[in-house]
Amino acid sequence: MGDTPVARIVTCPQCGKRNRVKSAAAGYPHCQNCGAPLPWVVDVDDAGFREVVLQASLPALVDFWAPWCGPCRVVSPIVERLAGTLAGKMKVAKLNTDASPATANQYGIRGIPTLVLLQDGKEIDRITGAMPESALRPWLEQRVQKASSRAASESITGERR
Numbered sequence: 001m002g003d004t005p006v007a008r009i010v011t012c013p014q015c016g017k018r019n020r021v022k023s024a025a026a027g028y029p030h031c032q033n034c035g036a037p038l039p040w041v042v043d044v045d046d047a048g049f050r051e052v053v054l055q056a057s058l059p060a061l062v063d064f065w066a067p068w069c070g071p072c073r074v075v076s077p078i079v080e081r082l083a084g085t086l087a088g089k090m091k092v093a094k095l096n097t098d099a100s101p102a103t104a105n106q107y108g109i110r111g112i113p114t115l116v117l118l119q120d121g122k123e124i125d126r127i128t129g130a131m132p133e134s135a136l137r138p139w140l141e142q143r144v145q146k147a148s149s150r151a152a153s154e155s156i157t158g159e160r161r
């Protein structure tokens with residue numbers, strides 16, 4: 001079941017080519033022209049949450065937001081920039097809590113913006129409230145690096161750290 005994942009047009013940060021990027025896919029999106037990993041920012045709702053977030057191939061940062069929320073508009077561009085920095089290592093899923101209250105409820109979201117980082121369907125950590133990029137970036141990078149090194153040690157034979 002389920003609808004075809006929605007595609008967004010993403011401009012490649014390396015070469016400028018415009019690529020269609022689906023909200024759910026195996027692996028992660030690459031530029032069709034130069035092969036660079038693309039920032040993966042998608043919209044998600046209650047119906048698509050399982051496929052887009054819980055079954056994601058990468059750690060997924062869910063941005064719980066709503067149109068009336070001022071601080072959400074501050075956090076949103078920061079999160080999109082971080083998706084660019086962490087292209088190929090993380091995806092960002094934006095969830096409008098007004099449109100998808102069931103998921104917000106399930107995660108006990110009481111204030112927005114709330115950012116919840118999940119890997120393999122499990123919550124790793126969360127932040128509630130607007131934070132400056134200088135604080136959000138290290139918070140996220142640290143957790144995503146840890147998540148991806150764990151994934152690599154499971155899928156590739158080699159030394160474990």
Ligand SMILES: [Zn+2]
Pocket residue numbers: 012013014015016017031032033034035036
């Ligand atoms: Zn490119």
